[in-house]
Amino acid sequence: xxxxxxxxxxxxxxxxxxxxxxxxxxxxxxxxxxxxxxxxxxxxxxxxxxxxxxxxxxxxxxxxxxxxxxxxxxxxxxxxxxxxxxxxxxxxxxxxxxxxxxxxxxxxxxxxxxxxxxxxxxxxxxxxxxxxxxxxxxxxxxxxxxxxxxxxxxxxxxxxxxxxxxxxxxxxxxxxxxxxxxxxxxxxxxxxxxxx
Numbered sequence: 001x002x003x004x005x006x007x008x009x010x011x012x013x014x015x016x017x018x019x020x021x022x023x024x025x026x027x028x029x030x031x032x033x034x035x036x037x038x039x040x041x042x043x044x045x046x047x048x049x050x051x052x053x054x055x056x057x058x059x060x061x062x063x064x065x066x067x068x069x070x071x072x073x074x075x076x077x078x079x080x081x082x083x084x085x086x087x088x089x090x091x092x093x094x095x096x097x098x099x100x101x102x103x104x105x106x107x108x109x110x111x112x113x114x115x116x117x118x119x120x121x122x123x124x125x126x127x128x129x130x131x132x133x134x135x136x137x138x139x140x141x142x143x144x145x146x147x148x149x150x151x152x153x154x155x156x157x158x159x160x161x162x163x164x165x166x167x168x169x170x171x172x173x174x175x176x177x178x179x180x181x182x183x184x185x186x187x188x189x190x191x192x193x194x195x196x
Contacts, residue, residue, distance in 0.1 A: 099118055119146055
């Protein structure tokens, strides 16, 4: 059910922007959703029909809130290794849907509105260093990387304005040992900001 709620959240954002979304029913090269824009995402965009692939996670137990508003998520190493791959035609991002622990708070509805709780964060890990961890690695998703209909459009615009291997750039990266939420043999990935 948690996975269904996270998919519904992203579907709502795609619907608000007029984007097509495809759901992968099997483990297909490390992505769960594919999002595609028809035409150009903005009038001044360069390329037609930009697309991204999304590795989608949903949790409340694997997430830690940080004082600066960011969240830390314990990501499986096999997923991390997929997301750091450079040589991809279609860029991949990680989306973490942060859910309330109580199931009765996942969704609220009145005659005026439908609310899906709580929020989602996104990040591109492309180009990061490999890890020797066996189980998991902690990823910090910055507070300004909330996934909204506007930030999703911005991702598509930036994808449209870049070419293939240069679609995602990661800068000001710092990688240092640290603690995971539940697995001892993990490291913490911390960065100042992730850019497309």
